[in-house]
Amino acid sequence: IARHAPMVERRDVPTSSKTIDFNFIECKDASGNYYATVKIGGQIWMAENLKTTKYRTGADITNITVEADWANTAALSTPAWCYKDNDEATNSKFGKLYNWWAANDARNIAPMGWHVPSIGEYDTLGQAVGGLDFAAIKLKDPSIDAWMAGSEPPATNESGFSARGNGKRSPSGIFNDYNYCYLWTSTDFSATNGNAAYLIGDVDSLMLNKTYNP
DSSP, rough: OOOOOOOOOOOOOOOOOOOOOOOOOOOOBBTTBOEEEEEETTTTEEOOOOOSSSSSSSOOEEEEESSSHHHHHHHHHHOEEEGGOOOOHHHHHHOOOOHHHTOOOTTTTSOOOOOOOOHHHHHHHHHHHHTTTHHHHHHBBGGGGGGGGTTTOOOOOOHHHHHHOOOOOTSSSSOOOOEEEEEEEEEEEESSOEEEEEEEETTOOOEEEEEEOO
């Protein structure tokens, strides 16, 4: 989730007591969760995966756990969320998984003042950390438990973006791709397909325009 806002940077080493003014940028979702944020280039991003179960309006997003019911969401255009592997214990580190309909609903899944980024905004993010071909190195959390066991991500996370391999829930309702971090965008590919940016645990690139059915 991204936000465009000016940020005042101040580099100062006080030698006596003084007052320093700064801009505080709140990132609080409709469920009451607060998020760390990070400035990368001219953009401000959330540095954690989304955890909300509500839209900005306060309306609930449906929690769907059963494979067959998740598979039906595409046909019915039903917004939905779930925990990774339907395991609530994953929420603190990986956040929740959402389908396309939830991410792009007009009621807004993003916190007030924030929005789901476009493909173009992810491209800008990649360019800000040295170009798409090597962007993932600076965007990924390097801790071993952030990615599939056995993966060795060539990562530094020097940007502070802290991407983690949360995988996805496929259109059939199966959980897979645990060494991937998929990032929904606000850019439609077609009436039935969304666009996603993504990173892979052991790959250096930030990849765009992943055509993906909800």
